[in-house]
Amino acid sequence: MVYPCPKKDFQVAVVGGGVCGLTCAIALHRAGVPVQLFEAAAKFGEIGAGIGVGPNAVQTLDKLGLLDAILRKVNPAELKDRYFSFYEGLSDSHEAIYRYPTLPEDKALGIHRAAFLDALVDVFDPSIAHFNKRCMSITGSQTDPKRLVIHFQDGTTHEVDVVLGADGVKSSVRDFVLEGKDRRLAFSHTVAYRGLIPWTQLQEAGFKIDASEQPVCIMGPSKHFILFPIKDGAIINVVAFAARYDIPIGVGEVNEKVQWVEAVNKDVLFKEYEGWGPDVEALLKCMPDKPGKWSIHVVHPPLESYVKGRIALLGDAAHAMLPHMGAGAGQGIEDAYMLSRLLGHPETNTQNIEAILEAYSRVRQPRAQMVWEGSRYVGRVYDLHGPSGPTSEGLRKDIGEVWGPVWHHNIEADLERAVASLRDNGTFATSH
Ligand SMILES: Cc1cc2nc3c(=O)[nH]c(=O)nc-3n(C[C@H](O)[C@H](O)[C@H](O)COP(=O)(O)OP(=O)(O)OC[C@H]3O[C@@H](n4cnc5c(N)ncnc54)[C@H](O)[C@@H]3O)c2cc1C
Known part of the structure; x- marks a missing residue:
């Protein structure tokens, strides 16, 4: 596939090459944004476990042109509406007490994590990856105060315009968004x-x-x-x-x-x-x-913003959550989509990057935090601490259609809102 040549007058560094960092780097590269990825490990890798990819994540991967690569790693028929059935663990019964109602268009996938990551690696340009690069700190450039310098554990540095921290729950980039105040961990x-x-x-x-x-x-x-x-x-x-x-x-x-x-x-x-x-x-x-x-x-407590100046967070670095909705990586994939569309926008340039990242945070923070809260809530229900009590009826009531807001989300409307806010505050021209 031929992608547009890099035309932007700024450079981006993605720190961390997990599912979210890789997705983001691929999406930026395809959007014509010059990007380099820095990973602490010696190679890309995932743990030996499965991952659920919910309908919202499937649709976002499709918009990014990545779904086909992932489906090549599985039987494509595995992409289907996937509904949970709920059982009482202490009883002798093998009958479900509740079956989650799905719609035929709620296409989701369960996949081995390594296969998921491999699919992304297959379509990734290896020339933009750098391994054994553990980010230790970020400082301002001495030659251009707007630029940033990433300092790695091996003593090397990399100067860049934008740093995107996709370095997981223990994120070191988060310290620079929070200006060292606390870890929120x-x-x-x-x-x-x-x-x-x-x-x-x-x-x-x-x-x-x-x-x-x-x-x-x-x-x-x-x-x-x-x-x-x-x-x-x-x-x-x-x-x-x-x-x-x-x-x-x-x-x-x-x-x-x-x-x-x-x-x-x-x-x-x-x-x-x-x-x-x-x-x-x-x-x-x-x-x-x-x-x-x-x-x-x-x-926890949640970040008020995922951005400080020209540094932004995505994935678990921004909003690591309990895994009870199987939606954490999906939120990072949505972050990657939004970042690639906003940074790759024709009106984005070196003069307005900070406003662009602020717009990213304004739309992404409330959405990801809603999923964070939903994941905690639903975990309590599975553990029989739901508001309606540990009866079959209580469970039905409390689970209801709890995934609805996570799965049925219009990410294009978020993008439009972010762009509209950039027009309203004068960052983008109003005549479009
Ligand atoms: C039990 C469990 C089940 C889950 N199930 C699901 C599920 O079914 N569906 C779902 O959507 N989500 C699920 N999740 C959540 C999901 O695993 C995470 O949200 C997702 O893996 C986060 O991806 P990431 O790329 O942000 O971070 P990570 O996968 O943690 O990747 C971070 C990367 O950054 C690198 N790194 C770290 N520090 C540095 C540094 N200083 N410099 C450079 N590189 C660095 C790491 O080596 C790593 O490669 C689950 C989580 C758990 C714990």
Whole structure:
């Protein structure tokens, strides 16, 4: 494919090459914005787990011209309306108590994370990637006060006009947006045990709930399981959550020096879910011998803005959230779309970059924060702490159509609003 030649009079650096940074760098490059990507690791990589790509993320990837590359990694028929069915984890019943209502156009996907990342790497221009480049700090340029200098751990630097921090929940770029005031990083008091299990193994172990076609949520007090199929139903992605609700998010110290992911003995799992029903018992038997335990951290309290001057944040760096709506990466993909359309806009230039980034933040912050709050809310419901109580009727009422605002969102209207605000404040010409 031939992309427009870079015409912009400014250069962008994306810090972090996870799903959101890569999507953003590809989108900017395709929009004709000169961009370089700096990744701390020696190569692009993702963890061995699945990821759910919701309808809003699917549509945004399609608008960016990236959906076909992703579908080449799966059976295209896997792109379909995907509805959760909800089960009571402590009971002997294999019957769902609620099935989420989807529309035929709610096309979503479950995919192995590595396949997702590989699809992006396949269409990425490797000449703009730089590895082993851990951003440590950002300073102003000595020759041009408007430009920025990124300082890397290896002692090298890179001078640029715009820095986009896509460096994940522990973001170092966030410190420069917050001007070092605090980290806005909190432990969610939720842990997650993850595993990938062949569907045949689960069946052989006596697991009766059908998880090979559609996602499943198995609920219990302060704990729940999420299962969804990947690899055309051959593999089931399993995440077992356990949360504490007696400590609010934000209370307690965050220790960034210790590992937030550790391998634990399987006994820990049996203890954690003691007394659950036969399906969970069968499921636990199939979990890996040493499942990974994730201490889930989030950005909290929320950032008022994702931008400071010519530095902006996207993805988990801006709004890492609880994963209960399977929507965190989707929000980062929406960020990438908005940044690429605004920075690639014909009227964007070196004189108005700061106003452009402010417009980005104005539309993205409320939307991503709504999803952040929704993810926390729905986690409470799965864990039987919903407002209507832990009855079947209460769960139905509280889950309702909770994904509606996340999935059915008009991102073009957001873009139009951002551009209109730039016309209103005189950044863009009003005669268009
Ligand atoms: C259990 C669980 C399940 C989830 N399920 C889903 C789901 O189904 N659907 C969904 O949409 N989301 C889901 N999420 C959320 C999703 O995983 C994240 O929102 C997404 O991966 C964030 O991508 P990112 O690119 O912003 O950050 P990351 O994936 O964290 O990537 C950051 C990158 O930056 C690099 N980096 C870090 N620091 C520096 C530095 N200083 N300098 C340079 N590079 C740096 C890192 O090496 C990494 O490559 C889930 C999360 C969890 C914990």
